[in-house]
Amino acid sequence: xxxxxxxxxxxxxxxxxxxxxxxxxxxxxxxxxxxxxxxxxxxxxxxxxxxxxxxxxxxxxxxxxxxxxxxxxxxxxxxxxxxxxxxxxxxxxxxxxxxxxxxxxxxxxxxxxxxxxxxxxxxxxxxxxxxxxxxxxxxxxxxxxxxxxxxxxxxxxxxxxxxxxxxxxxxxxxxxxxxxxxxxxxxxxxxxxxxxxxxxxxxxxxxxxxxxxxxxxxxxxxxxxxxxxxxxxxxxxxxxxxxxxxxxxxxxxxxxxxxxxxxxxxxxxxxxxxxxxxxxxxxxxxxxxxxxxxxxxxxxxxxxxxxxxxxxxxxxxxxxxxxx
Amino acid sequence: xxxxxxxxxxxxxxxxxxxxxxxxxxxxxxxxxxxxxxxxxxxxxxxxxxxxxxxxxxxxxxxxxxxxxxxxxxxxxxxxxxxxxxxxxxxxxxxxxxxxxxxxxxxxxxxxxxxxxxxxxxxxxxxxxxxxxxxxxxxxxxxxxxxxxxxxxxxxxxxxxxxxxxxxxxxxxxxxxxxxxxxxxxxxxxxxxxxxxxxxxxxxxxxxxxxxxxxxxxxxxxxxxxxxxxxxxxxxxxxxxxxxxxxxxxxxxxxxxxxxxxxxxxxxxxxxxxxxxxxxxxxxxxxxxxxxxxxxxx
Numbered sequence: 001x002x003x004x005x006x007x008x009x010x011x012x013x014x015x016x017x018x019x020x021x022x023x024x025x026x027x028x029x030x031x032x033x034x035x036x037x038x039x040x041x042x043x044x045x046x047x048x049x050x051x052x053x054x055x056x057x058x059x060x061x062x063x064x065x066x067x068x069x070x071x072x073x074x075x076x077x078x079x080x081x082x083x084x085x086x087x088x089x090x091x092x093x094x095x096x097x098x099x100x101x102x103x104x105x106x107x108x109x110x111x112x113x114x115x116x117x118x119x120x121x122x123x124x125x126x127x128x129x130x131x132x133x134x135x136x137x138x139x140x141x142x143x144x145x146x147x148x149x150x151x152x153x154x155x156x157x158x159x160x161x162x163x164x165x166x167x168x169x170x171x172x173x174x175x176x177x178x179x180x181x182x183x184x185x186x187x188x189x190x191x192x193x194x195x196x197x198x199x200x201x202x203x204x205x206x207x208x209x210x211x212x213x214x215x216x217x218x219x220x221x222x223x224x225x226x227x228x229x230x231x232x233x234x235x236x237x238x239x240x241x242x243x244x245x246x247x248x249x250x251x252x253x254x255x256x257x258x259x260x261x262x263x264x265x266x267x268x269x270x271x272x273x274x275x276x277x278x279x280x281x282x283x284x285x286x287x288x289x290x291x292x293x294x295x296x297x298x299x300x301x302x303x304x305x306x307x308x309x310x311x312x313x314x315x316x317x318x319x320x321x322x323x324x
Numbered sequence: 325x326x327x328x329x330x331x332x333x334x335x336x337x338x339x340x341x342x343x344x345x346x347x348x349x350x351x352x353x354x355x356x357x358x359x360x361x362x363x364x365x366x367x368x369x370x371x372x373x374x375x376x377x378x379x380x381x382x383x384x385x386x387x388x389x390x391x392x393x394x395x396x397x398x399x400x401x402x403x404x405x406x407x408x409x410x411x412x413x414x415x416x417x418x419x420x421x422x423x424x425x426x427x428x429x430x431x432x433x434x435x436x437x438x439x440x441x442x443x444x445x446x447x448x449x450x451x452x453x454x455x456x457x458x459x460x461x462x463x464x465x466x467x468x469x470x471x472x473x474x475x476x477x478x479x480x481x482x483x484x485x486x487x488x489x490x491x492x493x494x495x496x497x498x499x500x501x502x503x504x505x506x507x508x509x510x511x512x513x514x515x516x517x518x519x520x521x522x523x524x525x526x527x528x529x530x531x532x533x534x535x536x537x538x539x540x541x542x543x544x545x546x547x548x549x550x551x552x553x554x555x556x557x558x559x560x561x562x563x564x565x566x567x568x569x570x571x572x573x574x575x576x577x578x579x580x581x582x583x584x585x586x587x588x589x590x591x592x593x594x595x596x597x598x599x600x601x602x603x604x605x606x607x608x609x610x611x612x613x614x615x616x617x618x619x620x621x622x
Contacts, residue, residue, distance in 0.1 A: 065427050111605055114612060118367045118426050122563055123608055129556055130601040137594045250552075254434060261431060291446050297438030304431045305418060 005198065008267055009190050015269035015312065016182055019276070023175050031168050039167035041283070043239050046174045048073075049275035050181055050232025051252070052259035054225040056271030057185055059260055061194065062221050063201040067121045068128025069229055069256055074248030075104055076230030078135070081147045081237040088151040090164075090238075097234040098227065105226035109219050116204075125250070132248035146244030150237040164238040174235055178272070181228050186268055188224055197221055258300045264310020273312060333467055335589065343585025344578070345474050345543065348481030351577035352536035353554065354561040355488055355570065356529030362568030362618055363505045363525045365426055366415060369433040371533055371558060372551025373440035378403055378534025379541040379550065380448050383455050392458035399538045400531045407530025410436070411523045419522075437551075445548040453546040477539050485574060488532065492570055501525055505568070505618070533558075556597070557581075560604045566614025576615060 023042075030039050051073045058064050079100045083093040112123045135141050142148070155162040155173060162169045188194065196217050200207045208214050237243045246252070255278060256271075263274020281299065285292040307313060353375055360368050368374075378399055385395045414436070418428045459473045492498040503511040504518050512518045537550075544550070561580055565572025583603065584596045591599075607615065 059427075063427075065430070111609060115608070118361075118430065118567070119563075119608070119612065121367070121427070121430060122559060123605065126560065126563075126601050126604055130598050130605070133594075133598045133601070137592075137598075254438075257431065257434070291442045293438045294442035294446070297435045297442065300438070301414075301432055301435035304428060304435060308421075308424075308428075 005195060006190075009186060012186065012267045012269040015267070015315075016179070016272065019269070019272060020175070020179060027168060027171055027175075030171075036167050039171045040239065041279070043167070043171045043174045044236075045276055045279035046171075046178050047232045047235050047239065048252075048255065048279070049259070049272045050178050051229050051256045052263070052271035052275035053178075053182060053185065053268070054229035054232070055253075055256045056260045056263070056265050056268065057189070057221065057225045057228065059257075060265040060268070060270075061189060061197040061201065062218055064116070064218075064222075065121045065124075065257070066225070066253070067125035067257070068250070068253050069124070069225070070248050070250070070252035071108075071124075071128035071131050072101060072105070072226045072229035073233035073236075073252065073256075074132065074135075074243070074245070076101060076233030077236040077243040077247050078141065078147070079230070080234035081150050081243045084150050084153060084237060085147070088153045090153050090155040093153075094231065094234055097230050101227050101230035102223065104230075105223040106219070108226070109222045113215065113218065113222070125253075128248055128250070128253060132245050135248065136245040142244075144245060146242055146246075147237070148242045150241050150243070152241075153238065170239065174239075177235065178232065181231060182268065182272065185224060185228060188220075189268065193217060193220060258296065258303075260310075261300065261303050261307075262310055264307070264312035266309050267312050270310050270312040274310060277311065336586075337466070337468055338470075339585050339589055340582060341468070341470060341474070343582045344478055346585070347578045347581035348478050348485070349536040349540045350554075350557050350561055350581055351485055351574050352481060352539075353533045353558040354565070354573040354577045355485065356532040357558050358562045358565065358568055358570060358573040359492070359501075360526055360529040361562070362570070363501055364411075364415070364419065364429075364522055366419075366429040366433065366526075367426065368529070369430055369555075370437040370440060371433075371529075372555025373437040373444075374403065374407070374530050374533045374551075375537040375554050376444055376546070376548065376551040377406070377440060378537030379546045380444055380537075381534065382538035382541055383448075383453060383546055386455055396535065396538060400535055403534030404527040404531040406534075407527035408523045410530070411526035412519075415526070416519065416522065441548055441551070448546075448548070450548060455542050455546070457542050473542060477543070481539065484532075484535070488528075489570060489574070491528075497521075497524070553597070557600070560600055563614055564604050564607045566616040566618060568618035569614060569616035572614055572616030 026042065027039070030042075051069060054072065055066055055069045058066050058069070076097045079097045080093045083096040108127055111127065112120055115123050136144050152163060152165045155164065162173050164170050189197070196207070196212055200212070200214055200217065204214060233247065236247065256275070259275035259278045260271045261274065262277055263272065264270035278296075282292055282296060285295045289295065303310070353371060356374075357368060357371050360366055381399050381402060382395055385398055386392070390398065415429055415432065418432055419425055421428055457473050459476050462469050462471045463475060464470075492501060500511070500516045500521050503514070504516055504521050508518050557580075561577045562573055564580060565574075565576030580600055580603065584600050587599050588596050
């Protein structure tokens with residue numbers, strides 16, 4: 001029963017649980033110090049770690065590297081912003097994002113789904129470029145300025161209600177939200193589907209001959225990844241009060257990939273770690289030098305060459321298992 | 325009738341001429357990209373950064389006092405050396421990593437692009453720079469007034485593209501490149517120095533892009549992120565033409581820049597790149613491998 005995939009999933013849960021603990025500790029410290037700024041920054045890092053998780057699912061389980069996954073993050077942010085402006089209700093916005101992303105995910109899959117390897121990467125890149133350029137030029141989407149003045153909403157959770165304006169409460173909510181996204185992905189990828197995807201990654205042709213529904217399985221993985229990115233993005237306008245085309249830009253997609261590589265794609269927890277580490281690193285580097293891209297790029301290159309399994313890969317015991 | 329010929333002469337033809345200027349530069353960059361992919365299987369994400377380096381290098385050499393005609397070959401030489409060293413010292417190390425090497429090299433060059441871009445910013449500053457036009461004045465051809473420098477750019481560019489095609493298809497070096505692209509093990513066992521060919525090919529690709537940057541600098545301006553849009557364009561050209569195809573890069577390069585230039589007569593120019601990207605997606609759906617076959621496989 002303890003095959004490598006199960007072991008990998010379990011150690012991933014362990015990593016996430018310790019990250020959750022660290023985040024709660026951070027929230028406690030921030031709350032005692034009466035901080036606002038770092039809580040907001042940490043919330044943003046959480047949302048972008050959702051994007052990294054999405055890239056990690058695709059890269060780790062299907063071997064497809066999406067160079068334009070920010071498309072879905074930005075799409076979720078815009079859909080949520082439009083929905084909130086129309087009707088300031090949190091769950092309605094989340095529902096709208098979910099349905100719209102389902103449609104967009106399937107549409108993009110019909111274009112990118114037949115591609116493999118670098119072709120997939122480049123088509124994903126192209127799709128994100130098209131959409132971000134279009135958004136940049138469409139006036140009713142705010143063109144280059146983006147959409148401003150997104151209303152502050154209350155998130156009704158049954159027994160309590162959280163305002164998106166309260167830094168601590170919203171941070172904790174985002175933590176639970178990203179934790180939920182992680183749990184859903186982990187659940188889906190732990191079913192036979194996840195194993196089917198792993199098998200396809202190592203030999204797609206054989207799986208085809210075995211009668212495995214290759215196209216459908218990849219579609220599910222792709223749409224799942226799209227939903228994760230979009231739902232994480234849906235919280236962005238609630239946090240910042242605006243959205244702009246920058247959210248779909250290549251630099252955002254790149255950072256998600258750097259997060260995945262730093263953290264390690266062999267385990268689902270890796271991208272979450274990577275994204276958070278990248279945010280911390282970047283704010284440290286930015287305080288030391290204005291050329292933070294140079295340093296980040298160097299770190300990225302070093303990670304690509306010397307850490308094929310990411311930071312999680314170092315922390316992993318040899319018996320801990322991982323996906324390769 | 326008069327109206328039609330006026331339209332042809334004063335609207336259509338100058339627009340096609342502008343497209344041709346861009347086309348020459350895009351083809352130069354796309355050639356580099358496609359040769360590197362065709363031989364090394366490397367999607368060079370740093371290609372746009374090399375383009376910017378070429379432009380900055382030309383500017384720096386101009387300020388030191390080199391004349392324009394001396395400066396262009398110098399840019400080519402320096403960029404080629406730069407490319408050779410990068411391939412030999414960096415990319416070669418991850419090329420041996422089996423199945424994942426596509427993605428690994430893509431990510432490695434992505435990091436390289438970030439480093440180079442910020443290095444450009446550190447050395448030359450963030451301002452937009454504009455080098456002096458080396459060949460001022462203009463000539464009248466068929467009643468159109470065309471700037472001399474653009475005429476030079478187009479003729480030089482076409483000569484270079486032709487020279488590259490001769491090198492790839494008509495020389496001993498080109499035969500070795502095509503052989504290694506087709507089957508590296510077999511080529512190596514027949515005595516082709518594959519590693520050196522790899523380095524030289526990468527150097528050739530980088531030099532071509534750098535040259536495109538140096539040639540276009542007096543027309544467009546120089547700024548640290550100048551490579552971004554250019555890289556996108558070069559990628560689209562290479563994908564439409566067929567990854568790793570030399571003929572494809574040339575054909576698609578001239579075709580797509582014409583489409584872009586002519587589309588701006590009908591719709592706002594800001595929609596030029598979405599249109600081109602849509603063409604790319606369409607071509608990929610119809611012919612996932614692009615329009616032409618891969619280097620060494622024809």
